[in-house]
Amino acid sequence: MFRAFKKFIRRLIKRSKSPPKITELKLNFDSRTNKNLKTLNPTAKLEFTKLMQIALKIAKVYGVEVKIISGNRTYAEQQKIYDQGRKTPGPIRTKAKPGFSRHNFGLAADFGIFRKGKYLDASDPNFTKKIYKGIYNNAEADGLKIEWGGNWKSFPDYPHFEYKTSLSLA
Secondary structure, three states: OHHHHHHHHHHHHHHHHOOOOOOOOOOOOOHHHHHHHOOOOHHHHHHHHHHHHHHHHHHHHHOOEEEEEEOOOOHHHHHHHHHEOOOEOOOOOOOOOOOOOHHHHOOEEEEEEEEOOEEHHHHOHHHHHHHHHHHHHHHHHOOOOEEEHHHOOOOOOOOEEEEOOOOOOO
């Protein structure tokens, strides 16, 4: 009986030293951001929640609102975006075909910057680029596992952020 008690105490101590598991995050952002965060991979969601907290601080400095406007996408949704500028009217928005976008796996999110409800990314791209760069620089300084589409050489995508993994899409 004494051995069983010692074993119980060891397990209890071991459990108290392990960090608590996060089962559900409290998402205290705007409804659109909350909705898109819920579509992400659970590990990515935690990192994007931290990124969003940084984004809100940067947005406050510039007097704007920042929202996550796109999270996980179906292959059909990705195809529709890929077709723009190729098969449908409008500028080319992505180089990623379905299955080749981290959005398809819940590992990427697109942000949007607003002032008084007006979407600024299209009307003032230089201003929004500065904000996205500030968000990324702060995320990098905080050690977040985030890659910014604004750093891409061949097709910069300033509103796009990805969760860094050691895995390729292959």
